[in-house]
Amino acid sequence: MGEKKAVVLLSGGLDSTTVMAIARSEGYEIYGLSFRYGQRHALELEAARRVAKALGAKEHLVMDIDLAKIGGSALTGDIEVPKGRDEGEMKREIPVTYVPARNTIFLSHALAWAEVLEASDIFIGVNAVDYSGYPDCRPQYIEAFERMANLATKAGVEGRTRVKIRTPLINMTKADIIREGIELGIDYGMTHSCYDPSPEGMPCGRCDSCLLRKKGFREAGITDPVTLSR
Amino acid sequence: MGEKKAVVLLSGGLDSTTVMAIARSEGYEIYGLSFRYGQRHALELEAARRVAKALGAKEHLVMDIDLAKIGGSALTGDIEVPKGRDEGEMKREIPVTYVPARNTIFLSHALAWAEVLEASDIFIGVNAVDYSGYPDCRPQYIEAFERMANLATKAGVEGRTRVKIRTPLINMTKADIIREGIELGIDYGMTHSCYDPSPEGMPCGRCDSCLLRKKGFREAGITDPVTLSR
Numbered sequence: 001m002g003e004k005k006a007v008v009l010l011s012g013g014l015d016s017t018t019v020m021a022i023a024r025s026e027g028y029e030i031y032g033l034s035f036r037y038g039q040r041h042a043l044e045l046e047a048a049r050r051v052a053k054a055l056g057a058k059e060h061l062v063m064d065i066d067l068a069k070i071g072g073s074a075l076t077g078d079i080e081v082p083k084g085r086d087e088g089e090m091k092r093e094i095p096v097t098y099v100p101a102r103n104t105i106f107l108s109h110a111l112a113w114a115e116v117l118e119a120s121d122i123f124i125g126v127n128a129v130d131y132s133g134y135p136d137c138r139p140q141y142i143e144a145f146e147r148m149a150n151l152a153t154k155a156g157v158e159g160r161t162r163v164k165i166r167t168p169l170i171n172m173t174k175a176d177i178i179r180e181g182i183e184l185g186i187d188y189g190m191t192h193s194c195y196d197p198s199p200e201g202m203p204c205g206r207c208d209s210c211l212l213r214k215k216g217f218r219e220a221g222i223t224d225p226v227t228l229s230r
Numbered sequence: 231m232g233e234k235k236a237v238v239l240l241s242g243g244l245d246s247t248t249v250m251a252i253a254r255s256e257g258y259e260i261y262g263l264s265f266r267y268g269q270r271h272a273l274e275l276e277a278a279r280r281v282a283k284a285l286g287a288k289e290h291l292v293m294d295i296d297l298a299k300i301g302g303s304a305l306t307g308d309i310e311v312p313k314g315r316d317e318g319e320m321k322r323e324i325p326v327t328y329v330p331a332r333n334t335i336f337l338s339h340a341l342a343w344a345e346v347l348e349a350s351d352i353f354i355g356v357n358a359v360d361y362s363g364y365p366d367c368r369p370q371y372i373e374a375f376e377r378m379a380n381l382a383t384k385a386g387v388e389g390r391t392r393v394k395i396r397t398p399l400i401n402m403t404k405a406d407i408i409r410e411g412i413e414l415g416i417d418y419g420m421t422h423s424c425y426d427p428s429p430e431g432m433p434c435g436r437c438d439s440c441l442l443r444k445k446g447f448r449e450a451g452i453t454d455p456v457t458l459s460r
Contacts, residue, residue: 061299063296063299063300064294064295064296065293066293066294069291070291072345098384099342100341100342100384101338101342101345101382103382104338104341104342104378104379105338108334108335109300109331111331111334112297112300112302112331112334112335113300115331116302135382135384136381136382136383140381141378141382144381144382145378145382148371148375149334151366151371152331152333152334152365152375153366
């Protein structure tokens with residue numbers, strides 16, 4: 001058997017990077033899983049590669065899935081990324097940056113890989129506090145996915161490994177997440193969060209993701225190594 | 231609003247073709263969804279295109295997902311497709327043609343598309359009788375997926391459309407399925423079932439899929455237009 005294994009969904013952003021560091025600190029052998037999904041921001045994938053390498057992932061797999069074909073989101077299509085929304089607005093409605101069923105699609109691939117690797121845990125950086133209004137970041141969704149996953153697989157039928165969906169950030173604020181990551185030695189300079197970066201790769205500073213990141217560093221009292229602001 | 235819409239998972243085989251005909255007979259506007267997933271048998275996709283056209287699907291979307299990268303199956307990798315297994319063997323163990331988490335990945339994409347289309351139903355041709363031993367064909371799995379799906383989506387959160395996972399074949403024998411399809415006017419000559427066809431596209435006649443199909447036509451007392459045998 002050897003080491004215990006975990007598949008970690010890795011976008012290259014602040015949350016998934018912290019999650020990977022947490023999984024490593026718990027002694028898992030790490031298998032990072034990222035997606036090229038027709039998103040505007042291929043910069044995420046460069047960040048994911050840097051992070052997987054820096055955190056010593058055993059493998060880093062990048063799957064191609066063309067969610068743009070399905071449409072319905074500012075992150076895969078032509079809809080504009082909203083800027084300058086306040087927290088009230090973020091919480092009131094599900095934003096156009098929501099990608100239909102994205103976490104379900106990502107977790108399904110993670111489940112397939114976990115089954116092949118005989119990994120016992122799938123880590124995902126969802127967050128129900130500063131969560132920007134996505135339905136598939138809520139605890140009841142994650143529980144339902146885990147239940148389904150344990151009926152979906154060969155291992156489940158044969159009563160072997162049960163797979164656990166691990167969401168260590170789910171009840172943390174962005175500031176908590178950043179403090180935890182710093183404690184685990186993460187250099188957040190290698191991460192990328194912006195939904196709509198400049199052609200040179202600089203964060204826009206005004207999309208939901210940039211605003212939540214900014215607020216997190218400010219509340220943690222730490223300087224963001226990417227923007228050099230706090 | 232207009233017509234009620236359904237996403238139908240379509241492999242181009244006998245089961246999914248019958249499911250599409252059933253959805254049509256219930257008055258749905260049909261959106262066929264197929265996958266190019268690194269499978270050996272691209273012939274399936276040609277069959278799926280013929281079927282979608284013949285049954286008047288409003289759209290037919292083919293998504294690329296490279297399950298071969300994840301591995302673990304005779305249908306995507308280098309493992310040999312087993313031949314000449316009897317029914318006892320098929321039921322006793324999950325075969326190497328099992329693709330890890332395949333139905334979960336397929337249904338996840340269907341869920342994303344259903345959300346964008348505002349479709350109320352997703353049809354899938356799983357079968358728990360002549361089912362060849364796959365865990366993700368069982369009713370309890372389908373129920374768990376549906377439950378998860380209704381927590382995953384924007385519509386679920388806002389209390390609008392609930393999505394239903396429809397499995398009209400789940401308790402039918404292969405012979406029942408074929409009789410039903412014939413009644414609905416399906417020409418099964420346009421379908422493709424074999425896991426391991428010859429380079430010319432002829433079914434091998436000995437893989438699980440060919441054997442179940444053969445048994446079905448025999449029990450229904452109908453000649454298979456593909457092999458001209460019953």
